[in-house]
Amino acid sequence: MPSYEPQASDKFTFGLWTVGNIGRDPFGEPTRAPISPPELLRLLAEVGAWGVNLHDNDLVPIDATPSERDRIVREFKATLAETGLVCPMATTNLFSDPAFKDGAFTSNDARVRAYSLHKTMHAIDLGVELGARVYVFWGGREGAESDAAKDPILSLQRMRDALNFLCQYCLDQGYELRFALEPKPNEPRSDIYLPTVGHMLAFIETLEHPAMVGVNPEVAHEHMAGLNFMHAVAQAWDAGKLFHIDLNDQLFGRYDQDFRFGAAMLRQAFHLVRFLEGVGYAGSRHFDAHAYRSADYGDVRAFARGCMRTYLILREKAQQFAEDQEIQALLAEIHHQDDEFADLDQGYRRETAQRIHRRAFDRHALAARPLPYERLDQLTTELLLGVRDG
Numbered sequence: 605m606p607s608y609e610p611q612a613s614d615k616f617t618f619g620l621w622t623v624g625n626i627g628r629d630p631f632g633e634p635t636r637a638p639i640s641p642p643e644l645l646r647l648l649a650e651v652g653a654w655g656v657n658l659h660d661n662d663l664v665p666i667d668a669t670p671s672e673r674d675r676i677v678r679e680f681k682a683t684l685a686e687t688g689l690v691c692p693m694a695t696t697n698l699f700s701d702p703a704f705k706d707g708a709f710t711s712n713d714a715r716v717r718a719y720s721l722h723k724t725m726h727a728i729d730l731g732v733e734l735g736a737r738v739y740v741f742w743g744g745r746e747g748a749e750s751d752a753a754k755d756p757i758l759s760l761q762r763m764r765d766a767l768n769f770l771c772q773y774c775l776d777q778g779y780e781l782r783f784a785l786e787p788k789p790n791e792p793r794s795d796i797y798l799p800t801v802g803h804m805l806a807f808i809e810t811l812e813h814p815a816m817v818g819v820n821p822e823v824a825h826e827h828m829a830g831l832n833f834m835h836a837v838a839q840a841w842d843a844g845k846l847f848h849i850d851l852n853d854q855l856f857g858r859y860d861q862d863f864r865f866g867a868a869m870l871r872q873a874f875h876l877v878r879f880l881e882g883v884g885y886a887g888s889r890h891f892d893a894h895a896y897r898s899a900d901y902g903d904v905r906a907f908a909r910g911c912m913r914t915y916l917i918l919r920e921k922a923q924q925f926a927e928d929q930e931i932q933a934l935l936a937e938i939h940h941q942d943d944e945f946a947d948l949d950q951g952y953r954r955e956t957a958q959r960i961h962r963r964a965f966d967r968h969a970l971a972a973r974p975l976p977y978e979r980l981d982q983l984t985t986e987l988l989l990g991v992r993d994g
Contacts, residue, residue: 608916610652616912617655617692617890620644620662622862623904627897635897636904641676642683647901649687651908656689657890658734659697660727666701677733684734692738692888693784693848694731696724699744699792709766710746710759710797721766725773732779738848738887740820741767742786747793759797764810771813784820784847789829791860800829801836805843818847822892823876824854824862827869834876841883849885851876851911852893862894864907866914874988877915878922889915924987931983934976 610616624644627635639647641663648656663680664673684691698708698720706712708720731739746763748754767783774781785808789799798804801821808817819840826833840846853863853873866873880889895907925931947956986992 606916606920608913608920610654610912610916612654614912614916615654615692615886615888616652616915617657617888618648618653618908618911619890619892620656620658622891622893623647623895623908624662625894627895627899629897632897636899636901639901641680645680645683645687645689647905648908649689651905652912653908654690655692655888656684657691657693657695657736657740657888659695660723660730661697661700664730666697677730681734691731691734691736693740693890694727694734694736694738695740695742696727698723699742704745706754707743707745707747707759709743710754710762712754717762717766721769724766724770728770728774728779728781729777732777732781737781738784738820739781740784740786740848742788742820743796743798744788744792746798747790747796749794756797760807763797764807767817768812771811771816774816775813781816782847783817785817786820786822786825786850788822788825788860791828800826800831801840805840805845808845818845820848820850821846822850822852823865823872824850824852824860824892827854827856827872828858828860830856833872834879837876838879841879841885846885846887848887848890849880850890850892851915852891862892864893864895864914865891865911866918867910870988871984873914874918874921874984877918878925881919881922882926921988924992925984928983928987928992931980931987934980934983938975938977938980 620641624639624641625636626638641658645656664676668676698704703716703719704711706716709717711717711720728739743763746759748756748759767785771783785798785804787798787800787804788796790796798807801819804819808814808819811817821833821836821840823833826836837846837849851865852861853865853868854861855868861868891908891911893907893911895904899907947953950956983992
């Protein structure tokens with residue numbers, strides 16, 4: 605039986621805030637004692653992760669002095685070297701501190717917007733120092749509860765101004781960073797601006813440096829909006845904007861659950877893995893998830909191993925899907941194309957338009973063509989349940 609042990613080539617990463625989550629929720633106090641960032645690195649190395657990601661304040665407290673900051677970063681870099689872990693992505697916490705109660709880049713207060721740029725520039729410096737090549741922006745407080753309080757057009761312009769500013773900062777510093785914008789529909793704000801992948805993709809095209817900016821879609825966030833996550837990822841990939849991805853699990857219509865990958869909606873997870881592996885996505889597979897509040901740190905290790913193990917099992921299932929003779933024969937039947945219209949894939953040509961314009965179609969015959977999707981879906985179910993011979 606396969607061991608499903610993670611390898612460095614899998615590029616599995618976790619955030620310090622994920623395995624370091626102490627089990628606090630809006631209704632209860634922490635259930636786990638905090639452990640230091642170096643200890644979290646050793647935990648991740650123990651379970652077989654490839655890398656670690658972080659917010660600035662996951663590592664350096666917001667009120668640390670410059671000398672304290674340097675000491676903390678020095679110790680962290682030493683532990684990265686000790687464990688062999690890498691830090692491919694970083695981000696800024698622009699949502700926890702009360703200063704950001706009405707947003708960061710979209711705050712109505714210009715002093716808050718300036719402080720947000722200050723904090724982000726320093727956090728970008730930290731990320732680059734640690735080796736990050738992708739920088740994520742999640743606008744957790746960039747929204748509103750009352751539309752009387754904030755102007756959405758002005759807020760979008762302020763978000764645009766901030767990203768243009770920070771792109772230029774990176775160019776001036778010679779940083780080889782790509783920005784990845786992370787959408788979410790709500791929570792902690794009632795409504796968050798740019799709530800889905802589609803919104804973000806449209807917004808990116810309005811920036812001064814759109815080539816530097818892509819998206820960081822998250823399973824839970826699209827599921828909160830009741831959307832098909834794999835479709836959002838496919839659109840981002842098609843646009844050349846899938847710069848990073850957050851893997852977890854989430855039931856539709858719930859608060860942000862951040863379950864272990866594959867814990868709630870296994871079929872959706874399977875099709876996502878099949879897509880990522882099929883197109884050859886080469887970036888990090890980042891698990892932005894939390895262990896249950898009931899877990900101790902032994903169970904946190906089981907949670908982290910479970911995220912990676914489920915991905916590897918589903919990757920194997922995706923390979924079985926591609927090699928299953930009955931499934932592939934059925935797909936060939938479903939996707940069979942009439943040679944008469946093979947040139948449709950070449951786009952518009954006058955001759956093609958004239959031929960189609962003159963053609964008489966038998967719509968009853970078109971409607972009568974069988975599409976055995978039920979059979980295909982059942983075969984997929986049986987493959988996931990482990991009863992297919994292939």
